[in-house]
Amino acid sequence: MSKKNKSHKSALKEQDGITPPEVLSSLSANFIKSKRQQQPSIRELVDGISSGNITALSRAITLVESTNPKHTQKANAVISACLPLANKSVRVGITGVPGVGKSTFIEAFGNYLTSNGKKVAVLAVDPSSSLSRGSILGDKTRMEDLVKDKNAFIRPSPSGDSLGGVARKSRETIILCEAAGFDTIIIETVGVGQSETAVHSMVDFFLLLKLAGAGDELQGIKRGIIEMADAIVINKADGDNLRAAKSAKVEFNRALHLYPEKESGWSPKVSLCSAIKREGILEVWEMIEGYVETTKASGYFERHRNSQNRFWLLQTIEERLKSNFYNSKKIKAQLKTQIELIEAGKTTPFAAAEYLLGL
Amino acid sequence: MSKKNKSHKSALKEQDGITPPEVLSSLSANFIKSKRQQQPSIRELVDGISSGNITALSRAITLVESTNPKHTQKANAVISACLPLANKSVRVGITGVPGVGKSTFIEAFGNYLTSNGKKVAVLAVDPSSSLSRGSILGDKTRMEDLVKDKNAFIRPSPSGDSLGGVARKSRETIILCEAAGFDTIIIETVGVGQSETAVHSMVDFFLLLKLAGAGDELQGIKRGIIEMADAIVINKADGDNLRAAKSAKVEFNRALHLYPEKESGWSPKVSLCSAIKREGILEVWEMIEGYVETTKASGYFERHRNSQNRFWLLQTIEERLKSNFYNSKKIKAQLKTQIELIEAGKTTPFAAAEYLLGL
Structure with missing residues (x-):
């Protein structure tokens, strides 16, 4: 305390009943420490x-x-x-637009698995969750039964500013869940940005959930999603929807037929289900089991996991190299200028790149 | 000349009729200089x-x-x-598997354009050409008429060890051709590796050439190619093939229908042609003209070129950052070890990346 302060009576000192701040700090420090x-x-x-x-x-x-x-x-x-202790599970990615019934499907699917002796972890990859405060799995009440299930573990999406960050956290969480004995890992994504691609590259089997409904339903699928799918499951295939669902199945089979054979040798399948009525769930699991059996026998299962690991290694390295470069002050200052010069026809992208790399 | 040489009579000196080597060298040096x-x-x-x-x-x-x-x-x-002087052309990319009739199509298309007052440059992007010594456009005799055409310029693929190198050279060649007054630039690719993607990102309009033939023809298309196409042109739609071509057109229209709308607002079209009979060529050009008109009016044409330039700028930077990293001795020595540790379950891709970046 300065001499000046000492020379007059502080208003604070007069209030004897109040614990002085020094003591408070010390108390809270001890509390935090303990x-x-x-x-x-x-x-x-x-x-x-x-x-x-x-x-x-x-x-x-x-x-x-x-x-x-x-x-x-x-x-x-x-x-x-x-x-x-990790690596001993089947990792299933599930994507589908909002409204397709992902939560209901995952609950039905998860309950089916746990009632058959499986331990199921449900994770989510949603890079938008830091903004929307968890748009998927955030509301666990949508999976009431599964939440109560002792053999199920549900974890909402980690929040993070970049897909890369969210994906890294999810991949590490998979390892922890597997070490904790979960033998089936379900990873849900709503498909914001490139999140399907990220999920696809961390799972063994990728499932696209669709709604019943004729050819129009085929529209609005993001580029490349059908190509990534190992299965398309048409949900809400019940009651009045059944006919439309069956015709959608024909349509999707035709669409899948357009793509070349997958490296796994697996021909993607289309199946129908009604998650709410718990119908067609067994068929989905049998299909996944069939996939795992076939690809383990061919050696693809392990090769695929190894190649996913290499992908994440190189991906992480390259993301960091880029962020180091673009976040450097010199580059930040010059990049915009170079782009303007290119757009004005005063330099080429290649000459501009040389210039920036030489800074 | 050394003293030793001077002291004995050289065999060479005896042959007076022959010009001494010194003089020869001096002559050839002058020749090279000139x-x-x-x-x-x-x-x-x-x-x-x-x-x-x-x-x-x-x-x-x-x-x-x-x-x-x-x-x-x-x-x-x-x-x-x-x-x-550049940027004043229409750049058209053409791809298709070998045997689809690319050379015949380009010759017919090019001749049609030059006979309508256009100046046409035909380039190729073929990263395999350094091995195969020019598998496309290498044999100009396949375009006999176009080679003789004063308003056409044909240039085989530059050779280069990487697609990146070949693509850079092609992009720079486009600038030179445009400056030389060529108003239509055709860039052909056979689609080795990612070459279609590279060509797609340097053209205004991307055309996929296909063969007549039923649904089976849809197979064997590389992933993503249909999505990139602004038009699918079914060649050899003549004689006995015509019926199959028409049914392929229906099939392709259905396939295109599966994809979401393009950023350009353009709905990809399917058309039939017989390059050898010079039928359906006008229709292809009118389609391209329609595309250019629409996208120039909407501003997409220029926006797209600007975004291609930014793509090439960033692409070049990122390729160089990666090659600098992976070619460094320290990394070369450790990368393999880290991959082995990952595959043995002894480290994660993220921990390995951290380690390598810290070297």
């Missing part, structure tokens, strides 16, 4: 996860999702320790 | 190109295609000077 000490260690988290403890799994995922570098460091250590 | 002096200057090349001189154009393209850094420097100066 809370910190309650945080499980890396060993405790790994032991918890490997024995299937959901609290430990959730805490580890929270570390993965954190932007605090200390948390990231701890998360990396947990993931490293979990790696030998 | 030849070099015949190489046109940048100014001469630019003047030649802008007055439509084909020899100047060819020489400038040869500089563009050269791997000699001095030539590259000269080429860049020529391109810079040509830039204000």
Whole structure:
């Protein structure tokens, strides 16, 4: 306290009943410290996860999702320790436009699996969730039964400013879930931006959920989605919709016929279901089992996972190289100018690139 | 000449009739020097190109295609000077599998255009040409009429080890051809690797040439090609093939219907032609004219060119960033090890990326 302050009676000092701020700080520091000490260690988290403890799994995922570098460091250590226990699941990606009944389908599908002895983790990849505060899976009440199911684990999309960030977190969460004994990982996406591509590159089987309804339904599918699908499942194929669903099945089969054979050797299938009536769910699972059996026998299953890993390695490297370059002050200052010069016909893209790389 | 040589009578000296080697060297040096002096200057090349001189154009393209850094420097100066004269053409990309009749189509199409007052440059993008020594356009005899046509200029694919290199050279060649007064640039590709994508991103209009023949013909189309096409032209729609061609047209129209609307607002069209009988060629050109008119009116034509330029700028930068990284000795030595560790489940792609970026 300065001499000047000492020389007059402070208004604060007169109020004796109020705890001085110094003491408050010290109290809260101790409180925070004791809370910190309650945080499980890396060993405790790994032991918890490997024995299937959901609290430990959730805490580890929270570390993965954190932007605090200390948390990231701890998360990396947990993931490293979990790696030998991972990779033993079937990873299924599910996409479809809003309104197609994804939550109802996942609930029916998940319940079917758990009642057949499976342990199911449901994750979401939604790069828009930081804005919309979780547009998918955010409202767990939409999967009431599955939430109560002891053999199911539901986790909303991590939030993050970039798809790359969200995708990394989801891929690491898959490892943690597998280490916790989940043998079927379902990854849902609403298909914002390139999120289907990201999900496609982290799953073994990619399922496109569609609505019953004639040829018009084929419209509005994002470019490339049909090509990525291992199966198209037409939902709400019941009652008055059944006829339309059957004709949509014919139409989709024709569409799939247009594409060349997949590297997996698998011919994508179209099937009908009514998630709300729990019909056609068994057929979807049998199809996935058939896929896993065939591709494991051919060696494609493992080759595919290896190639996905290489993809994520190179993808991560290249994203970082780009962000380092474009975020540098020198480049930021000059990039716009060079683009303007190109548009004015005063330089070529190649000459501009040379110039920027030489800065 | 050394003292030792002087001290004995050389066998060579005895043959008085033969010009001594010293004189020979000096003569050839002068000859080469005089030849070099015949190489046109940048100014001469630019003047030649802008007055439509084909020899100047060819020489400038040869500089563009050269791997000699001095030539590259000269080429860049020529391109810079040509830039204000460029951008005034319609750029049409043509792809199709071997046997579809691309050469016959391009000859018929090119002849139709030149006989209607157009100046047509035909280029090729074929990254395999350095191996196969020019699988397309290499044999100009396949376009006998067009080769003789004064208003047509045909240039085989530049050779280059990478698609990126070939694509850069082709893009620069487009600028030179436009500066030389060619108002229609046709860029042919056989579709090796990603070459269709490269060509698609340097043209205004992308045309997929197909063969007549029923639904089976739809197979074997590379992923994404139909999505890129502004038009599908079914060739050899004559005689006994006509019926099959008509049914293929229905099938393709159905296929195109499956895709969402293009950013250009243009609905891709399917048309029939018989290049060998020169039928249906006018219709293709009218379609392209319609496209150009519509997209110029909407502003898309220019926006699209600007976005192509930005694409090439960023593409060039990112390719260079990657090649600098992956070609560095440190990375070369460690990348394989990290991939092996990932495949053995001992690290994650993200941890491996961090490690490599930190080297």
